[in-house]
Amino acid sequence: MRRRGTVAAVAVLLAGLFTSVQPAAASDNGLSIRPAMGWSSWSFVRRWPDETKMKAQADALVSSGLATHGYVYINLDDFYQKCDSNGFQVDGFGRWAVDTAKFPSGIKALADYVHAKGLKFGFYVTPGIAKNAVTANKPIEGTSYHAQDIADTSQTHKNYNCKNMYRLNYSHPGAQLFINSWANQMASWGVDYLKIDGVDATTVADVEAWDKALRQTGRPINFALSNNLPIAQATTWKRLANSWRTQGDVECYCGPGSNGSGFPLTDWSHVSSRFNSAASWQQYAGPGGWNDYDSLEVGNGDQVGLTADQRRTHMTHWAMISSPLLLGTDLTALTSTDLAMLTNDRLIAVDQDGVAAQRIVNSGVNQVWRKRESNGDYIVALYNTGTSGNSTVSVTWSQVGFTGPADVTNLWSGGSEGTVASSYSATLRPGETRLIRARPATASPHYEAEDATISQGVVESNHAGYSGSGFVNYDNIVGSYVEWNVNATAAGNANVTLKYANGTAVNRPMTITANGTTLTRDFPGTGNWDTWATATFTLPLVAGANTIRMTATTANGGPNADYVDVSAPTPVGTEYQAEDATISQGVAESNHTGFTGTGFVNYDNLVGSYVEFAVNTAAAGARTLTIRYANGTAVNRPMEVTVNGTTVTTQSFPATTNWDTWVDGTIPVNLQTGANTIRLTATTAGGGPNVDRITLG
Structure with missing residues (x-):
């Protein structure tokens, strides 16, 4: 019997993508199938947000045309709260009180204003319970519990504003109910996105509590974690949230105002440091969960602290690694040059293809990153990350993942660069990038699953988005498999790409075998059974006939399998x-x-x-x-x-x-x-x- 579960419907249909090894299933809340896009208050507004400023940025997001290109979130960050000498002031149930001098109409009214413009509203919190709530022993809404029942006053949490946040004792049932009450309040206000800041290895219980709390509201709320999260817990962040900050702030805090506020917002070292971070975290990104490399500081020209070349590289890299595109600049003062960058739909499509790129060249100031899209095209970014001197950056097509010539398109300009035989080079200014789409002249051989050998599975066509005449639905048992017979013109390592769907919240791992090599790969949830993803792995092939078998390793069986594409083998060195x-x-x-x-x-x-x-x-x-x-x-x-x-x-x-x-x-x-x-x-x-x-x- 083949059991197929369902999850919440998602707004964006995932047409198919390439993912690396996924070590844990992504959050199954049905959100952020593609990286979020919008604006956040921290970089520019910083410690002085108010109702008027937030409305002005929402107005500008619409009037500039950014919203029509997918930038839809207006996120209120920290410093909306009211503090006294003991920390955050609280409401009658121990939750942070909003500063009514800054937000006289309240948060719900602000969210309603944002929603009326066709946008989404984001909010901010940190773990724990305020000292003032515990001192006053505030009741937990809808329960007989009080703040002193659930607080661990021997420990405090990290907080960047009013401090004085006690940790919660989650062994007490009131702790989860307190977080639920806070999440319910946010849902009633119309919050669509929640950033929980101050997350680290010691706050996993808090992240789990907020994940549960957001789900029980019944409102879809994109869940983001911040900041500088440890990679050792990457699989945990991926399981619980829709995005997670991989480093500290991208802001340089080197402006002339208090606490380093004002322009410049960032500098090149804070942006370029994300290259190594992205290489380390790449394997964890995928539908429903994204590596967040912090705000995109493009919009206000050179005064942000980056040259035009560096800003294009900044946006190129965020798009290549499929980071959320959350602008940190002043949307009321966009320059025409930067607006053209931000509304370049070819760049946005690279980010929204949902594929986190891999670094394939890292030599001095020269770097090259690549990703393969579901239609067989390769997106390649060449960078000169230096601050002085031109540099020639080169890559071969075999390094990218295919052989033979390719038609090349410059994605910044949209212009064709013609057919390129076997390698690509660009001489780049310091901080400059070249972003291309390479379409191999010879398509990878394509093998439909319904034409393969099927053991304990069946060909079906009851879900949309497949190619050919159907797909294979594995039986829900260990050992069910699909085996493809493929031919190779020469011996070598080939990239094999499986298109699959997994409409459950449970990972469905399989072993992949060919010519004595066995790999084990995870196939996490894709949102629903009509949402297809792709996973690519490298297998050794011999010249002539080969068999590639993919076998379920758990009682849930494998994911639905649509087809495999097999690249031309690259001779092994x-x-x-x-x-x-x-x-x-x-x-x-x-x-x-x-x-x-x-x-x-x-x-x-x-x-x-x-x-x-x-x-x-x-x-x-x-x-x-x-x-x-x-x-x-x-x-x-x-x-x-x-x-x-x-x-x-x-x-x-x-x-x-x-x-x-x-x-x-x-x-x-x-x-x-x-x-x-x-x-x-x-x-x-x-x-x-x-x-x-x-x-x-």
Whole structure:
């Protein structure tokens, strides 16, 4: 029997997307199937929000035309509350009191004003209960409990305004009921988006309580977490919320006003620092849950603290990594240049395709990021992240994920760049970007699931959005599978993309096998059974006939499977196992899963520990060096890469969630004919990451 659940309907139909490995199912509240877009008060209005300013920004969001391009949220951040010497003043039930001098008509009236313009209203809170509520022992609305019953006065929460927030004792039933009452109040006001700030590893219980509280209101409220959340709990944030801030504030706090307010709002270092963060967090983004890299500071020209090139790069990168696009600038003073950036629908579509890009080149100031969209196109962004000097940034199509020529379109200008044979280069000014769409001339082979071998499943057509004549509905048992027969023109690694749907709130993992390689991948909820997503993974193929089998590993069976696309295989480069290399101050181990060969190298935790590979090449020239590594800490472990005694670069090796998760980092190198040495040396006291192997492409 095939059981198919339902979840709340979503406003946007997900036509299909490419996702990386999803380590946990996304929030199943049916919201934020695409990243949120709108405006937030913190960057520009900062500590002085009021009713008049909020209405003016809402008016400008509409009159500028931004709303028609998808920017629909007007979010009120901190400092709307009223404080005294003991912290937040509270209402009769212990919840924060709104400062009536700032908001004389009240929050509901403001939300009604925003809604009347066809927009959505966002609000702000932090964990805990106010000291004043506990001191006065305020009752919990609708219950016999009081604030002193539920407060843990021995501990306080992080708060950026009035401070004095006690932690809640969630072992007492009144604690959840207090949060419910607060959420109900917000829902009655018409809140559509709630940011809970001050979240960290110690506040998981608070996030869980707010998630429950928002759900029980019956009102769809987009749930956002802030800020600088630890990546070690990434799967928790993904399960509970619709977005989560991966770093501290993008604002520089370097303006002339109090607390660094006023222009400039940010600077290049605060924006460019998001590149490494995005590489680390990429795997957690997907429908229903997004990595939030903070406000988009585009709108008011150079005075925001970024040049025009840097602002275009800022928007390009937020779109590539599918971050929420929440503007922080003054919408009442938009420049024509910046408005043109913000309303470029080609850029907005890159953000809203719901695919978080991967970094494939990271060499000095040069970076290249890529993502594959559901129609088979590749979106590629080339960056010069430096602050001085032009730089030529290059990438091959094989690095991007396909072979053969491609038709290239410049997405900022919309102009065609014609057919490009096998690689792409751009000479970029400091802080400049080039964003292109590459459409391979030869489409990837396409294999429908209904034409494959099906074990314990059935072909159906009762959900919209599939291709071909139907899709496969797996039986709800362990071991049900679909097996495709595919052909490859040559041996090598191929990108295999599965289009799938999972209308439940439960992850449906499967094993994927081909030619002796077995992968395990998660297939989280996609919102409903008519909403399709794509997942791409790399499998080794032999020349000629191959079989690819996808097998359910739980009693829920697999997701609905529509088809697989298979890219042309890329010849596998020469591999060198780390355990066979020269190891200085480290050890070969095998106590974590997923390595290749017989093990991996665990660096000693000190500066200067290294692994040195002896490699041979038939001819001198450029090569792509791929380093397969794992970093189970929350801290970057950079290494110096030297070739034949010459330093090539110092490469970042950011966190990979845990020590069983392996990823590839690529570096362009030049080798001489015959013998070469490649040394990877730790540059910090944390040592290097675990290294599995290197590959020379």
